Amino acid sequence: MNNGFAASLFSPYGFSLLMSLLIWFLQFLYMVFAFIVVRQVHLLNRTMRTEVAFVFTFFSYLHLLLAVILVILSFLIILF
């Protein structure tokens, strides 16, 4: 059974699954980074408040939202 599993990893399907899992893991890490960016923008705006602070806040949250959506979609791609 182990030989069969190992062999399946090197099949096109197995390779694709492995790639999908790796990409999903990287996307998950990036989502954590996107959250840190949100916190950092908050700190930056607090250090120096400008009339465009809301622009940075908006894009930081948009960036985080897109990262979360991407993680969810990639997970669904792996499942189905």
Place this chain on the structure above:
Amino acid sequence: MTSTLLASVVKRPRKTFFQGEDTGEEILYIFRKSHATNIPWLLTVVLLILSPIMFNIVFGLLNMSIRGIITPGLLISINAFWYLFTFGFFFERFLNWFFNVYIITNKRIVDIDFHHMLYKRVSDAPLRNIQDITYDIQGVAESLFNYGDVHIQTAAEKSQFDFDKVPNPAKVQDILSDLVKGIGDDE
């Protein structure tokens, strides 16, 4: 608003406050690094945007197909991640340029440095403690785009402030000299 967002020199900025600003203190100038210093990372962003397209062209020219190995869903996921990463890279570099500022108020000079995402340093010195102001423009790029470093000697705890790669450093030196002279005349 666009001028505030993209300017490397802002005179009397509106609705702008920094942490530690005193009552009655007025921001006279905000300096950022010259736009020319952003060219390298902007070119990187352009390269990142074009990479998937070039990748597909090369694969097409070589008559290779990766569809047997990488499913369409995975390909979309990779491309989406690539462009999200590109946006994140652009956003982070822009924030780095925008918030690393040199502020001149009617009372002091302030240097706000964000070295990376998790490191912030704020230094300041009263105008009356400024003893010497020099500037230098070194190399082809700085000469071509007229930007350079302004070195400010002070009698404060931090003895030297450096305004790195600011546009028109001669003008910055002149502004500071006039302000320091004005403080001296008042006293």
